[in-house]
Amino acid sequence: MARKKVTLAYIDNDAERKASFKKRKKGLIKKLSEIKILCGVEACAVIYSPFEPPTVWPSREVAYTLIQRFKQLPEIEKTKKMVNQESFIQHQLKRTQERLRRLQKENRRKEMQHFMYMVVEGKANIKDFDYRDSREMAYMIHETLEEISARMKALEEAGATGTVPPVTTPDGGEVPLENSPATTPGSSATP
Numbered sequence: 736m737a738r739k740k741v742t743l744a745y746i747d748n749d750a751e752r753k754a755s756f757k758k759r760k761k762g763l764i765k766k767l768s769e770i771k772i773l774c775g776v777e778a779c780a781v782i783y784s785p786f787e788p789p790t791v792w793p794s795r796e797v798a799y800t801l802i803q804r805f806k807q808l809p810e811i812e813k814t815k816k817m818v819n820q821e822s823f824i825q826h827q828l829k830r831t832q833e834r835l836r837r838l839q840k841e842n843r844r845k846e847m848q849h850f851m852y853m854v855v856e857g858k859a860n861i862k863d864f865d866y867r868d869s870r871e872m873a874y875m876i877h878e879t880l881e882e883i884s885a886r887m888k889a890l891e892e893a894g895a896t897g898t899v900p901p902v903t904t905p906d907g908g909e910v911p912l913e914n915s916p917a918t919t920p921g922s923s924a925t926p
Contacts, residue, residue, distance in 0.1 A: 753786050760784075764792050777801055847875050 746752040760782055771778045779798035782790040791798045805813065818826075847868065853859035864872070 756784055756786060760790065764790075767792060843871070844875060847872055848879070851876065851879070 746755055763782070764780065767778050767780055770776065777797075779801045780790070780792045781798060782792075784790075850859060850864070851872065854861050854864075
């Protein structure tokens with residue numbers, strides 16, 4: 736059974752909050768233990784709560800030793816991998832903007848490809864084309880022609896071996912050509 740998504744908000748009910756705290760504290764300590772074993776790193780945790788005295792994992796001595804070692808590091812080493820909220824959000828924003836640019840580019844390419852196919856099918860008029868997009872359209876037509884040439888070459892090679900690969904349609908589907916008149920031995924492409 737799938738778990739429902741937990742809403743990250745303060746739990747008002749004291750009993751539920753205490754139960755959730757105990758469960759999550761146990762899970763956090765288990766994860767720390769796993770990361771310590773699996774990755775061979777030293778780790779400690781100090782957990783304060785209003786329900787019980789502070790919990791120190793694995794022990795006070797180990798936690799104290801690790802904190803002292805951390806304090807003795809040069810300032811550059813201490814802050815090298817630290818991230819504050821502002822830099823984290825800036826990094827996430829940059830990644831999201833880059834993803835948006837990629838999606839916009841892909842969307843624009845698909846729109847132009849759709850328009851090109853509509854013109855070829857006679858469902859759209861070339862006069863509706865914005866001349867400012869001509870370079871992009873020329874590039875896309877060049878790519879499409881290369882794809883068609885590659886398909887034709889594959890079909891020719893497959894015809895020589897007797898196996899015909901399926902043709903990929905613009906929407907990503909595949910059409911098998913095994914039973915089409917153009918590929919049946921001894922038939923012509925015209926009816």
